[in-house]
Amino acid sequence: MRLCFVDESCNGDFSGFGAIVADALQTAQLTRRMNEIVAELDEGYGIGRATEVHAYLMFHGKEQWSEVPVRVRIRAFEQVIDAVCSAGVDVLLRAVHCERLRERQSRSRYREHHSPDQVAFQHLLQRIDEIALRDRTHALVIADERTDRERHRDRFAVYQLHGTPGSYLSTRLDRLLDTVHFAPSHHSRMLQIADVVAFVWRRAETVVETDARQARTMSRLIEQIRSRAYKPGIWP
Template identity: 50%
Template sequence: MLLCFVDESDQGDFHGFAGLMADEHATKAITDSLNRTMRQVAVDWGIPATTELHGHPIFHNKEDWKHVPTRVRVGVFHKVFEAIVAEDVVILLRWVHVTRLAERQARNFYPVNFPPEQVCFQHILQRAQQVSATRDTYTLIIADDRHDRDRHRERFATYQTEGTPGVYMQTNLDRLLDTVHFAPSHMSRMLQAADMLAFIYRRVHTVTESDPRASREMAKLWNTLVDSGRVHNEGNWP
């Protein structure tokens, strides 16, 4: 059985999700590695070892990370990504272009105009189903807690009874177990890993770095993921 940890990142027309699929062994290994990283940061810079690995404040030098030097914060990103790709995981990355989605739905007279977060999350679920079927196993979805969690659970139940809407990768998600489980990211290193993936995924696609050093580091982080061969069917819609 696999676990799929999911988080999102959005800005402007970009609405994206990252999913990190791992079995119990990879989940344990990545969690241990991230805990070791934070224990070292705690010793060196005096922040709690339980501090959340959260992409936005780490990158922007905020919250608990405001007194941690840039080189250390960049190093944390690299250590997180290296810990992820060192294990037998599957990385799901998908984003929806908000304006193009609305234009497509209007142009084709969609009977229901689905919001971008629903479309993108559905695409993540379809890819988790695809990976599960290929590996002849089942997957439990664990997502970062959110205010509209009940609506996502309802949609998930509908997908399993009526199938996902449209003909694109149409499926009843029979390889995904139970319901979507939501958990607070500050209590889960794996959700934090998904957050870090989502943050870099969004930034690579939405920001042209003005500092050449930042541009180089972003390229290195992105290449760590791509070159690992662990990214499955990445892309955007429409």
């Protein structure tokens, strides 16, 4: 069985999700490595061993990360992405251009106008289903907690009963088990990894780095992430 850990990252016209698809052994391996990374930071800077690896806070040096030097925070990003690549997991990156989606739905006179996050999440679920089929197994989806989780659960149930909208990649998500489960990211190292992956991808797609060293680092990180990505894309 595969476990898929999902987190969202949005900025302006970009609405997207990053996900890690792992088996039980890979999940245990990555959780252990994340705990080691945080323990090393705690020894050096006293951030606390239970501190969440939250990409935005870590990148900008806020809250528990405020006393950690920039070079060390950059190294933490590198360690997380290195761990993802070493574990051999699948990475999923699916997003929507919000304005282009609205224009397409209006131009084509869609009967229903779906929100960007709903469309992006649907595309993500379709790829998880493909991976499970490829690996001849099933998958359970675990996402970071959000206020509209019931809406996503309801849509998931509709997809499994009637199929995903549209003819392209239409599926009833037969390989996905139960429902979408939502969990607090501060209790899940795997959701924290998904957060880091989603943050780096979103930033690479939406921000022009003005600092040369930062640009090189972000370029290296996103190339590593893309090397593990299964059919990444931004629609339309």
